[in-house]
Amino acid sequence: MSVLDALLAALTDGSVEVVDLTAPLSSATPILQLPEPFADTVPFQLREISRYDDRGPAWYWNDITTGEHVGTHFDAPVHWITGRDGEDVSQVAPRRLVGPAVVLDAAAHVAGDPDFLLEVDHVRDWEKAHGPLPEGGWLLYRTGWDARAGDQAAFLNADGTGPHSPGISAECARWLAEETPIQGIGVETVGTDAGAAHGFEPPFPCHSYLLGADKYGLTQLRNLDHLPARGAVLVAAPLPIVGGSGSPARVLALVER
Template sequence: MAGLSTLATQLLDGSVEVIDLTAPLHPGTPILALPPEFGQTATFELEEISRYDDRGPAWYWNNFRTGEHTGTHFDAPNHWVTGKDLDDVSQVPPGRLVGPAVVIDKTAEVAENPDYLLSVADIQKWEAGHGPLPGGAWLIYRTGWSARGGDPAAFANADDQGSHTPGLTPDAARHLAATEILGIGVETVGTDAGQAPGFDPPFPCHSMFLGANKYGLTQLSNVDRLPVTGAIVIAAPLPIVSGSGSPCRVLALVDRTT
């Protein structure tokens, strides 16, 4: 109890900072566009119900329409065929939505090469300096990509060869899926690289992470404000029954006294 009381005091006095890792959700929020032969997710739309008028004199509210995987969102295991018999987003235990965060920073490499892929060697180099990846942690892959979030074309970074955005090698995805981390958080539209449809297997993060009962957090922002270790990340998706994911608010708690 003393620990929670201390945390409450630290939140009030600002010695523990709450950082919002969530990108704003609006009609211009970038979405993942699939080849035209596949089904497409809906962009975010608000439909006004009333706004202090004859439809409702004292209240303002809206309906909204969008896809489960729009904006900053949570990938549940059943989002991918490898996890089709695992939890939907409403079934994810709440204790697995909160965990310590570790940050692997490859912003310099991605600035030189937008197709940069995090490798097993990168992960091992990080562990050599900071210790093994802790069990029950969120691995946050910092790439600087969220700086493009206000421009959907720059965010997609696509040409006739497809999208060019950073991700993981299949070997790195396989390696991390065998660890005890909760999942991976990225700044891009999805957990996989833009060129991942051509990987072996295709979309290795989705395939291996979700099949291993791990999770994905995408389109994170303000990742540059996180320490390499020491933060706590809280992911809060809507508990959509039978849902494969949900837009979510992702918050980080950071101790500013150290």
């Protein structure tokens, strides 16, 4: 039996499960809110063209309006000034959209501290328990934040001092970008950086370091609690938008059961 035949057989008999890590995309999907004078993305919207009526008697379809970075989405290097000479989303090699994934679960820490930051020592402790980060793979950072995804206010969790959501410290972001073999990180929050990351040095270090190192970001993931600490295969499928800085994406994981 060929490798692909074996995979198809495993998908058919359920010994390999396909787990959807993608949040449904609608007008209620939470979106990033930047302070003035910065411009914000538009929310996702459908505009009906026809629905089995005199505009089109046998078909239903819509126009869509959305930003590149709405909902579960892929950040390409050109999204950030440090990666301005890098790939746009259409230039990302298909081979880099499929790879091994590991899950680092910090949900217990975040439950007690919404501003919790992942540090290098947390990752090293994870490696002691589960082995090294995968070459050409993804570090998926579980925080439990996807439980808030149905409520924009709870998801952004902002007050007078700004948003409060978990993330990665500047030093850990630099280390992941420059000293580990992963090709990207995936998070459950609205962006790859912590809510308070505008005040870090550099600001928004996950964007700055990872995209500047020709690595990628995935955001607003869910169902990471359905994945093992290691052993899953991740498939990220953004639209190949020419000149695009990113794209909404369908993100799937293959998990052996």
